[in-house]
Amino acid sequence: MTGExxxxxxxxxxxxxxxLMVVTTRNLIHAALWLVAxxxxxxxxxxxxxxxxxxxxxxxxxxxxxxILFIFAVMLTRKDLRDNTPQTNKNWWAGALVAVLTFxxxxxxxxGWSGFSKxxxxxxxxxxxxxxxxxxxxxxxxxxxxxxxxxxxxxxxLVGAVYVAFNKK
Amino acid sequence: xxxxxxYLILAAALFVIGLFGVLVRRNAVAILLGxxxxxxxxxxxxxxxxxxxxxxxxxxxxxxxxVFAVAAAEVSVGLALVISVYRRRxxxxxxxxxxxKW
Numbered sequence: 001m002t003g004e005x006x007x008x009x010x011x012x013x014x015x016x017x018x019x020l021m022v023v024t025t026r027n028l029i030h031a032a033l034w035l036v037a038x039x040x041x042x043x044x045x046x047x048x049x050x051x052x053x054x055x056x057x058x059x060x061x062x063x064x065x066x067x068i069l070f071i072f073a074v075m076l077t078r079k080d081l082r083d084n085t086p087q088t089n090k091n092w093w094a095g096a097l098v099a100v101l102t103f104x105x106x107x108x109x110x111x112g113w114s115g116f117s118k119x120x121x122x123x124x125x126x127x128x129x130x131x132x133x134x135x136x137x138x139x140x141x142x143x144x145x146x147x148x149x150x151x152x153x154x155x156x157x158l159v160g161a162v163y164v165a166f167n168k169k
Numbered sequence: 170x171x172x173x174x175x176y177l178i179l180a181a182a183l184f185v186i187g188l189f190g191v192l193v194r195r196n197a198v199a200i201l202l203g204x205x206x207x208x209x210x211x212x213x214x215x216x217x218x219x220x221x222x223x224x225x226x227x228x229x230x231x232x233x234x235x236v237f238a239v240a241a242a243e244v245s246v247g248l249a250l251v252i253s254v255y256r257r258r259x260x261x262x263x264x265x266x267x268x269x270k271w
Binding site: 002004005012013015016019020023028031032035038039042044045048049050051053054057060061065066069070072073074076077085086091092094095096098099100102103104106107112115116117118119120121123124127129131132133136137142143145146147150153154156157158160161162164165167 | 170171172173174175176177178179181182183184185186187188189190192193194195196198199201202203205206209212213216217219220225227228230231233234235237238239240241242243244245246248249250251252253254255257261263264
């Protein structure tokens with residue numbers, strides 16, 4: 001077992017453990033903080049995949065913006081967090097069953113795929129993933145249209161969120 | 170080297186943990202936390218297929234960037250809805266939001 005594999009296993013166990021805490025812990029502030037831990041684990045996974053830009057974006061956008069937004073939302077709806085009421089609905093076993101069956105189905109389907117256990121080819125020397133990503137996101141021959149649609153979507157979400165959460169009184 | 174299967178199984182496990190959270194949590198904010206976990210699992214898949222496929226085609230990372238944008242839009246509108254609902258009905262428990270139920 002190489003050092004890379006050991007690092008992967010530690011990070012994967014950390015990520016999955018904190019993800020389990022996100023869905024099971026009673027206190028929602030703690031759940032949001034466990035989500036931050038999970039997102040850090042995913043950022044390390046990106047770094048292991050040689051996607052440094054994605055790791056940085058994960059930390060800046062997910063942890064810096066989305067997780068903080070969650071903590072604000074939890075604090076704004078705090079009154080409802082009585083710790084004596086159950087945090088899961090009474091059909092939780094059915095949800096667990098669906099989750100386990102989905103996992104089994106996914107692993108079973110993946111196992112039959114020929115590329116399942118392939119290893120990564122070395123990245124060619126002189127290949128700059130970040131400049132490639134920037135060029136492809138702005139080149140009309142590649143992905144400029146999805147990029148612009150994503151910016152329109154963000155603007156629409158911004159306007160929509162302000163409109164929905166605005167207190168009209 | 171790490172085989173592709175490890176990343177795919179990690180992503181599958183993260184996805185089903187998020188799915189479990191979405192299915193069983195009563196608090197609407199906690200349901201959105203589960204959705205975030207699922208989106209992250211999808212992103213791990215996209216980036217690992219980029220790394221293990223053709224590195225010079227950036228499609229996997231481009232898709233992951235767009236998933237980031239969609240996730241940000243989803244969470245901002247979702248939390249705005251939760252806050253608006255909380256203001257009007259004084260609850261964020263998904264079971265009690267049955268105004269549009271038959």
